[in-house]
Amino acid sequence: MGRAPCCDKNGLKKGPWTPEEDLKLINYIQAHGPGNWRTLPKNAGLQRCGKSCRLRWTNYLRPDIKRGRFSFEEEETIIQLHSILGNKWSAIAARLPGRTDNEIKNYWNTHIRKRLLRNGIDPVTHAPRLDLLDLSSLLSSSLCNPPLINMANLLKTQALLNPELLRLASTILSLKNENPDLLSQNNLQENHISDPNAFPLSHSNQFQVQAQSQAQQVPACTTSTLPCGPLVDQAQLGQANVGDFPSNLPSNFSCSNTGQIIVPPMESQDLVSQPHYIQGNSSPAMPASLEKLCHFQPNNGDDQNFRFDSIMSTPLSSSTPLNSSSTFVNSSSEEERESYCSSFFKFELPESLDINDFMC
């Protein structure tokens, strides 16, 4: 029964490949094609396991492999796809012509993951991290109503859902109500000058925070948005040949045409354990203004440059590179990429937003 044994593991070489071995493998595959990996090493005169040959070929020797630094577009695509697919490196690689799953996995672990962490974004959930709160800027954020907030500031807004922080905020805000001069605009502006991350203060009278004692009863109701292009529908997802979506991805998952992905109310620990995706309109527990907040606007200036749906629907066989000119060429600095990555997660906050709606 069953097949013949793959190969005798005794006496097979391991470790780095030599140029001679590479040459043998390349020559054999060019002459005969990959064929049966089990018999290939013997036929090619290699003292290697077939599995090792396959890996060497698919990850390194294949002629269509693009090497060199990842372009902005590729990096953006990886982040977008990872927010949907998770660690499905092969599925992500299928959308990046010339890149292997191993290369993408390595790049994620060594570059993107670290950058997201530095920017206060959980690389697993793509949500802001709740353990990186800065109360001072939280308060200055809450006392103002900026037209735009970035992910870091959204994170601080979410901190209002932390009962302990809420209590503290409530105390300070009640002081403010009793003593408006205490936190006057001038004082805030001074604070703003000293803290480049603080909000601009031109709308400070529009974003009234009325911290309430009932806020301590706030359930772990939070939201997050994930980067997503304008439209992904079921048909496109199916067409994308990504049947290997995470098993926890609900069947009604979708992105709105503003590119929003809604994370429903959840236990706080869930926020860091796994991503949640649901259809924005179907979340009965979500206040209307919370949904407003969730309208994500990719802040790359021109979302025509990146259409998530177009990537998701690009057939695997498509050879259209995302950035064909980027091969071997990418002179941008880490700082530029970090800045880009940070701005990538910006949100538009409706001016009519009333924070009371957050207080569940």
Add this chain to the structure above:
DNA sequence: AAGATTTGCAACCGCCTTTCG
């Protein structure tokens, strides 16, 4: 200059699914 530490990545390991006898 030299040792220590960090970083990047090729390759391996082990598990799961698919294929085949």
Add this chain to the structure above:
DNA sequence: CCGAAAGGCGGTTGCAAATCT
């Protein structure tokens, strides 16, 4: 239909190069 190997995939490791002290 069953069971074992092949194939595929994600996680992890080991080592060389780069950077820091």
